[in-house]
Amino acid sequence: MNREIKVPMPTLERLGTYWKYLNELEDNYVETLSSANIETGTGINAAQFRKDLSYFGEFGRPGIGYNVHDLQKRIAHILKVDKVQPVLLVGAGNLGSALIGYPGLKRFHFHIVGAFDIDDKKIGSKLWDLDVMDVRRIKEANEELEAKIAILTVPPSAAQSVTDRLVDAGIKVILNFAPCALHVPESVLVREVCFIQELTVLSYHLSS
Amino acid sequence: MNREIKVPMPTLERLGTYWKYLNELEDNYVETLSSANIETGTGINAAQFRKDLSYFGEFGRPGIGYNVHDLQKRIAHILKVDKVQPVLLVGAGNLGSALIGYPGLKRFHFHIVGAFDIDDKKIGSKLWDLDVMDVRRIKEANEELEAKIAILTVPPSAAQSVTDRLVDAGIKVILNFAPCALHVPESVLVREVCFIQELTVLSYHLSS
DNA sequence: TAGATTGTTAATCGATTAACAATC
């Protein structure tokens, strides 16, 4: 393991793919796999897989391969998903509601522990098993919840002011579904999810 | 313009960013911009922007810059979003419902014109202004709707069989929200949206 | 004309893949 060299972003993204695939194999009682199996199962080049792992140490045995369970656990540890990760969700609209109900999140250790909105009509209501709280109380609430991850599903007009609150409440990384750029301190990381952009790339590839 | 050379995927993704930004500028009555303005507004390097455009021809005037409206129109044309793009949505659950209600889609010319589900309880019901139809009738329905783009928001267990139907119905590109790989003919393009993967990348960056 | 900014070439940078000695 070499903590000096920073890990390329594509490697981190593939790590998630490997991890999901390993979980699947574990569910099917597969015990061992080789980098060639990874290539067949995920489409990612075998050498790429070995190179990706090499940023973090040694994981396999020459001539044998990798133990599925051990590898899954070690990748989970690298990605910090070996324990439950508490997540705040801001914006209790349709998309926010859909995300809270999305079963994949819990399965992969992301637990939404607090839901927030600015709309008085929504504050106090239930969203699945969560009480929707007032955005103005994010900081207060997060003193107890101690989440470092937030998901943002508010309209763009509200996004920046909510972001400022999240940063103030100790949130370190944000998954942003609002179609707008967010200003955050250097220490905070934002990833954008943009449906429009995905659709335009697809649309480009239409032949006519 | 050189149609021989294939356009890099990162260029296509950035084209979407430029387009959204140009729409915003147009809304604010900005008439002209330079590649340096693009860098300030989107964070994308000015040389990168010019290089990206160069795959498709000449767009600006040396010493002057680009006309916002013209550039917006020409990029829209390249991305095939200069006219309304009809889109099918399969999976009338929470996420599907949220996407239909998402105002950004219509604003950027993606109109969801048909919603489908396999659940008898949902078929025939209204989702916003759309009637939920039977997945078994996708082909029939699309003879009229003539969509080439589909959004998939079904559980992973149903994803492949629905995909086969979509391909059969003439769909050419699919935005897949189901957490599983889809098998499609070479001529069909799929893009995956995976929340889990986004969250694991973020989670990795948490310091402790 | 002088200043600004393009489109494009060349240089740099980084990521992917192939090859292979080491090892089980």
Next chain:
DNA sequence: TAGATTGTTAATCGATTAACAATC
């Protein structure tokens, strides 16, 4: 031992950025 497969180095490939002649 012979066969399989790793971890890592070196080669390849492709994308980003800098530089600049052309042009308004």
